[in-house]
Each structure stands twice: as C-alpha cells, then as structure tokens.
Amino acid sequence: IPQVLGLLVWALIADTTYHLHAAYGWVMFVSIFFWIVTVLLFVTYLLQLQLKFYVIPWPLVLMIFNAVATVLYITAFVTCAAAVQPTSWRQWDYNRRAAASFFACLVMIAYGASTFFSFRAWKGLGSNAATSQVTDHA
16 A cells, blocks of 8 residues: 555656755655655565565564654655645646645555554564464474
8 A cells, every 4th residue: 555655645746846845855755765665675575585585584674664664754744734835826736735745644644554563563463372372382
C-alpha cells in the first residue's frame, strides 16, 4: 500500500509548479526517497533475498526503516498541508496539492501501522501457540 500511495504523492506534486515553492522540495524528496527504498525492500522480500543475507537483523532493520519513514512522512504531510493555498491562481495546482496532502496522510498512517507490526515481529509478539511450544521445548 505505501508503494502505490507514495507514488500518488510524488506524482501529484510533480505535476504542479512545485519548484516555485521550497516546501514542496522536501515533500518530493521524502516521497521519492521512501518510494524507491520501499520498492527495493519489497523486491528483496519478493525474491527472498533476505535469506541470503542472514547476518542482517531484518526485523530490526524494517522496524527502524518504518519508524524513520513515519516520522519523515509526518513532516512531509504537515509541510504539504500547510503549503496548500486555496487562493492559488492555478486551480489545478491547488487540487493536486490538496490531494497530495491527503495521500501523504494515508502513507504516513500506512508506515505507522507497518512500524507497529514490524515492532511486534521484532519482539516476537506475533507468534502463535504452535511455534511458541516448538521453540520452548527445543
């Protein structure tokens, strides 16, 4: 979900005259950077490449990544929402920026939920009774 919504955020901002407003540069950086890294992590898990790099603590890496993405998307959402001017002389810029703010909020929520679930996976709180019995007796 963050991949699609993040793509919407930076596509909507990129389709406006964002270069005239410095605030949208930050929104573009956050949305494009985290979109690329999220797609790379998705491909890594899709191809099961994380099994080849077993030294890396993947649950911890994902938790930190999601937490940082959540915090930076909070700043991007606030920046984007605060920079939307309803009295803009170009109505389509206003509509796209307002929509980008909405989708930035959704991406922020999605990364926040991912942070919660990756924290549970890192702590091992999501295991079921069968796996906990096997690991207790082994």
